[in-house]
Structures are given as structure tokens and as C-alpha cells.
Amino acid sequence: MSDAITVKFFASLREAVGKADTEIPALEAATVLQAWQQATGNMVMPENTLMAVNMDYVDADTHIKAGDEVAFFPPVTGG
Amino acid sequence: MSDAITVKFFASLREAVGKADTEIPALEAATVLQAWQQATGNMVMPENTLMAVNMDYVDADTHIKAGDEVAFFPPVTGG
């Protein structure tokens, strides 16, 4: 298993952060919030940001580990 | 305008009464119930019978007049 964490951004957050995905070392991110801080260089997280770990919705304080895929995106608007 | 009242029966009531429609003299029927009695020869009206005068739902004691079309039918089962 990879010792990195994959971080993805979608829609307006992808544009705001300036990248669709990146990798961060697993050690530096104990929670989803820390993954955001690490991957964005401490950008302020927009209020309504949704978070997922391995494609399930989670909270900012959810713990993550090496190999996880963490995603950040705005409220969904499909359908 | 006709001096008769047209009486129609539908579905299971048409079969029970044995005719689809008939005419009765207007004078003999002051209400929808009396039209039923006159047109069926005093058959007992099934409990859930629905009634319409000129294609609008009415009650058994609704008054009718010459030229009216009175209809009797069981609960509807379309759709």
C-alpha cells in the first residue's frame, strides 16, 4: 500500500485550489482537515465544503491513513 | 327540451339492472333516488352506488328535472 494520501478537489473547489488532485505524505495528515491544510497550503476551507474518504461522506475530524483517497467538493447540484 | 329523464347504468350495475339506459317520465322522479326506483322497478340500490346528474356527482336526494341525464354506477376502478 502506498504511504501517501491522495487528495482530490472537484468543481469550484478544484478551480479555487488550482488543482484536481495531489498526493501528501500520510504522516502529515492525521485528519481530513489536516489533509486539506496540507494539500492547499492552509487555504481557508469554504463553509459548505463536503468531504469524502474512500468515496464515503465524512467529517473534517475523521482520521485518515496511508492509501486513503480524500476528496473535497462543494454541495452537489446534479439531477 | 324532452319531458323525459334519461337514466343510465354502468358496469356491474348495468348487468344487475339488465339495461344500459332507459327513459322515465320527468313527473315521476323528483329526486335521483326516485329515478333509481322508477327505472329499476324498486330494486335495492347497492350500498356503494355512485350517482351523477348531467355528468356531475350528486347525492341520492338531489332534485332532477325533465331533460336531465341521471347515471348510476359502482365505485370507479380505472387507472
Next chain:
Amino acid sequence: MHIEIQPQPFEPYTRLQQYQQQADFAGRYGATAVFVGSMREFNQGDDVEAMWLEHYPGMTEKYLQKISEEAAQKWDILDSLIIHRVGEMHPNDPIVLVAVWSAHRAAAFDASRYLMEELKSRAPFWKKETLPEKTRWVDKNT
């Protein structure tokens, strides 16, 4: 607002395509809610081989029109369509099509369900089923 009662079989989705093609609300609807009622091959525990659908010509159209107007008053919809079959039909045949077009989904969902519930309780249609050994009038409208 369009209402049709017909003895011929109909394919509901083809009719929807045709209706939308001639509709003047293209680009304005974000929501279409559709209900299709079909004939099942069983009812109340029995196999059903065929069905006869009787109606009250004149009053049926009047009530379909009335409930369509009620739906248009209650909800902000762009258009509605009701097609109902009468006469003899067979399992899997479409019996009724109800469709509602609206800018937003809540009105479309609400109005289409209203049309079906009102049709089922007020529009004068009656079903007679042909079972293997007998015929019977349907008396429950589930």
C-alpha cells in the same frame, strides 16, 4: 393540457416523445413526472387473462379535464397529458399515461400524483377481469 381516451393500444413513451416534439414549452421545463399504469397478469391472487375497461363517454372526459384544471391551479406546471385506454386489453398493456411538465421537480411530482389519485377515485372507468374460469368486476381500486 391534453386528454385522450382510446380503444387502441398505445405505447406511452412513443406518445410522450411525439407530444413533447409539438409542445411549445421546449427549454422551459426542467422536470417531467410520468406515471404509466399497466395491466398485470395477476390480481388479488388470480391469473388474469384479459381485461375489459368500460367508461362513461362524456363524463369521463369531463372529469379528466376537471382534475387537469385543478392540478394546473394548485401547482405551477407548464402542461399535462392524460391518455387512458378503454375496451379489451391484455397483460402488459399500458392502461393509463399521466405526464406533467414543470420548471421544477416538486410541482411535477405533486401534480402527477394528484392526477393519478383523482383519476382513480373520480374518473368513471370500470375494469372487468377475465380469469381462467370466469369474469369479475374489479371492486377494489388499489
Next chain:
Amino acid sequence: MHIEIQPQPFEPYTRLQQYQQQADFAGRYGATAVFVGSMREFNQGDDVEAMWLEHYPGMTEKYLQKISEEAAQKWDILDSLIIHRVGEMHPNDPIVLVAVWSAHRAAAFDASRYLMEELKSRAPFWKKETLPEKTRWVDKNT
């Protein structure tokens, strides 16, 4: 239970016909409830010329599957179908099709509405609109 996410335009009623033809529940369904979401040529007071629909490959499918399974647990339905468009689209294009087949209408109505509401609140799709002078991410999911 079938789910599809596709960049190609689709005609929802043709797809329904095709899906029903290969379905194994012929004769068993009395009710089909269908919802089609289409692109409108205006939104929040502005003309919309085109739309871009982004999704999260993998997670979107997972959540469509999840809500389909939830609907099948909550209601007595025979089958469900969800087709959702992604990528660039234009006014009047179908965006989403949801269909539910059931023996009776209440389950079909309830489940189709549940699928749409859950899809709109949980499935990761995002719309970006092209207006005459700019583009904007849609932030309200009405």
C-alpha cells in the same frame, strides 16, 4: 437495478422502451413512475447557453447504487433505473432519468421521488452554467 453515467446525449423514453423490452418483470408491474430532469434555457433569472456537468467517477456510481438499494429496501419495487448525463450539454437536453417499476402505484411514486431527492442531495455531480457573458457554478440545487 441499473445505473448509468454517460457523456453522450440520451433520449429517456427510447431508453425506457429498450430497458423494458429486456426486463424480466413483464406482466408483473402495474405501475411505472418516471422522472426526467432536463436542462432549462434560463436559471435564476439568466439565459443559460450551455452547461457543464462534472462528477466524481467512482463515488457517483457508488452513491447512485446506494440510494437504489435503499429504495429497494424501503419499498416493494420490482426494478429501478437511473441514467445521468455528464459533460457538456445544451438547453432542452435530458440530464437525468429515474424510473421505478412496481406492482402498485404508491411504491412507484414514493421510490422515484426518493431516488431523485437523494440523488440531488448526495450524488456528487456539479453544474457549471455558461451565460452570455460568463460561466458560473450552480450553488443552489432547486
